[in-house]
Amino acid sequence: NAGVTQTPKFRVLKTGQSMTLLCAQDMNHEYMYWYRQDPGMGLRLIHYSVGEGTTAKGEVPDGYNVSRLKKQNFLLGLESAAPSQTSVYFCASRDPLGRSSSGANVLTFGAGSRLTVL
């Protein structure tokens, strides 16, 4: 099983450009999350989704939009990239009913997407 796959792995943008990060999971997990990781600040929750067609804001949602049109995909969009959005972005998913091999509350992470905004 691939688990959680993030694309692209690396991207360099200019200020003001837009882009979308794609997260795909093949574990039939209901919940999906987007985090950003900056040095010394750990992982901060951007947005999350508890099911297809639903999204919710996390700690740092400003400047980002998300969509969950299909259960297996969670897209993170930057409409107008800023240097402050330079970070490593992680997607994660979980099955709240614990039907998968991991527990109900355990997140399975992707390998990360490194974004640099110049």
Place this chain on the structure above:
Amino acid sequence: GESVGLHLPTLSVQEGDNSIINCAYSNSASDYFIWYKQESGKGPQFIIDIRSNMDKRQGQRVTVLLNKTVKHLSLQIAATQPGDSAVYFCAEKRNNNDMRFGAGTRLTVKP
């Protein structure tokens, strides 16, 4: 605001010694806590978890202790090995289903 945080950003131990990584949380409504390990260039991986109605849980070489009175969580690693070198995060599940992480502690194991 409420947050999950760590007492120390770095920890260096000798191979074979025990390691203790600490975490403080402030959201008394959180019902579940998890420790993750992150190796360089990878996403975090699950180590061990504990529900809020427990005070201790043991795994293979790892033990998590939860003290709800002082809102403190710790991860103990027995007989630390070089492969344990990584950044360790605690995370809490809040009752609105979002999962919040602490800043992380970098563990370095000296041979």
